Amino acid sequence: MTVPVRVRFAPSPTGKVHAGNIHTAIFDYLWARHTGGTFILRIEDTDVERKEAGAVEHMMEALKWLGLDWDEGPGVGGPYGPYYQSQRLPLYKAAAEKLVADGHAYYCFCSTERLEAMHQQQEANKQLTGYDRACRNLTAEECKAKESQGIKSVVRFKVPLEGQMTIHDLIYGDISFDYKNIDDFVMLKSDGYPTYHLANVVDDTAMKITHVIRGEEWISSTPRHLLMYQAFGYTPPQYIHMAMIVGADRAKLSKRRGAISILEYRDMGYLSEALFNFLVLIGWSLDDKTEIMTRQQIIEKFSLERMGRTAAAFNQDKLDWMNGVYIRNLPFDDLADRLLPFLDRYLPPEVKRPLDAVYVKEITPLIKERIITLKEAAAYADFFFLDNLTHDAAKFVDKKTDAATALKALKSAEEKLSALDDFNRDQLETTLRSLAETLGIKAGQLFNVLRVAATARDATPPLFETMAALGQDRCLQRIKSAIAVLSKN
């Protein structure tokens, strides 16, 4: 009989969540959903110094945006709360005291200054850095004496002086460590807060976590955690260390190095489905060719066996491509709904708000294949919304078409188009193709001139559809203004 899987994503609220953090969360989520287990969110706010206001909210917003809904944790509660470590302080204190009582840990009264000096000396002598265990063998009386002098203490774990241990990781396999390379680490800080080491062991046990999924950077502290499980007499969870996502410089992602926050991707107009799919493919693959998968497919096919061990770089070009694929696969209405807020925010201020949602739906098919992010739609399609365009005379001229020809073409077009009673796509095509013939120029030449007149751009969606969407009045008015500009030269 297998125990139901319980995994937790345990971020510390010290900044904005980036791809590296969320990558772990995604795999926590996948493992939980794949197995029908429970996905827990736990906030590791045990560093009073580094704690940042709003970080938890930011975190939760990012998780929600990506659809990583948690079954237990802040906002939803659960039977093993509270899910903020800062609200579980008595638990850690009791656990630390128990280990002291059992002889597995001890109080350390060393000052920060002493520790720093020791560390510097060790580095200068190129020695192994780590606590020198000065307080390891303090007697109860000595401890009392220090305490009565008002000296603050921390609790350190008594790491065996010799021997070794092997940890088993579901991805990396067996890894061995010598105890002699592990120092007596701090479990409980002098401010009464636990360190990550203590807190995660206490909470993972209390919350019945079965699998610890975390970044590869934790491998080297896993022996400490295992040592604590042994000392407590707890059964440790299974470990799943994941290869990290690295930056272009191949170093661990961090906000200091300019890692982009996940919500920024949302604000840049990436679809959460695309980012999810993209992030899943970093460190995991289904086979040798499948890339675009729905969330359901991913959950269903997910397996630990297919996870890689190599750190991977975030390839923005590929994300762009994938986002384009997702945009193109979206139904028009859905895309239009998602486009609306971006257009609203990024279209020039002179465009009247609120935007006409029906009109947005109308032009959506025209830009769908041409944008890779939602945000860029505003810059790409502004001419659909602007009342007045500024024409650049140079744009009307190219190798095939000189200014005089362009001017003549525009004048004839204005005449023809004002006579049209139905300004639809097909009418426009018939009218303009025959006009080109009459003028004795290539259809493409005429179209390009009109394109520039109607949009002030030389790269736009197909001309007839564009003009039809713009409508007769606006097209004629723009052609007039184009004629004016060209006549000046």
Next chain:
RNA sequence: GCCCCCAUCGUCUAGUGGACUAGGACAGCGGCCUUUCAAGCCGUCAACAUGGAUUCGAAUUCCAUUGGGGGCACCA
């Protein structure tokens, strides 16, 4: 300095001793399509870090080397 991990095209990856003259994708390049731009389609460039060992046979196993990364806090 010490400990640990990793190593296939520029990037993400497939590959678990023979089907590999190493597959896919992004990017790049070339072409087709075409009223522009895209999209689409076709093609092309491009990798098993190095050296040993094991084996009839290694991208795949083992050992070194090199390179990269991570850890060594009263941070997580």
